[in-house]
Amino acid sequence: MRNLFGTAGAVALAATVIGYAMPDLAKAEADPELIAQGKAIAFDRKKGNCLACHAVEGGDLPGNIGPPLVAMSARYPDPERLRAQIWDPTAANPNSMMPPFGLHGILTEDEIDKIVVFVQTL
Numbered sequence: 001m002r003n004l005f006g007t008a009g010a011v012a013l014a015a016t017v018i019g020y021a022m023p024d025l026a027k028a029e030a031d032p033e034l035i036a037q038g039k040a041i042a043f044d045r046k047k048g049n050c051l052a053c054h055a056v057e058g059g060d061l062p063g064n065i066g067p068p069l070v071a072m073s074a075r076y077p078d079p080e081r082l083r084a085q086i087w088d089p090t091a092a093n094p095n096s097m098m099p100p101f102g103l104h105g106i107l108t109e110d111e112i113d114k115i116v117v118f119v120q121t122l
Contacts, residue, residue: 038118072122
């Protein structure tokens with residue numbers, strides 16, 4: 001059955017139902033402090049661990065399982081869609097090897113928001 005809301009819409013709807021108000025990620029992306037915090041979480045081998053699978057500018061020992069994280073604002077012009085991908089990539093692709101960071105509680109909502117702000121700068 002096809003999801004009528006799309007991945008980001010489904011996550012936004014679910015977030016609304018459970019009472020989590022998603023922040024305006026577009027406004028936050030210019031904040032250098034949020035960018036730095038998101039980068040720290042994304043590069044932390046005990047948290048986001050994005051480098052385990054992705055090549056990211058400035059990252060050491062990147063993996064090559066996932067695509068390189070480049071031109072992300074062009075690939076994901078809507079930050080909410082990127083957030084949905086990080087929160088649960090299996091919603092868009094049930095065979096995704098990427099862990100559902102939000103769905104499984106690997107990262108907090110706040111940590112995911114900060115990673116989205118950082119990734120949008122790549």
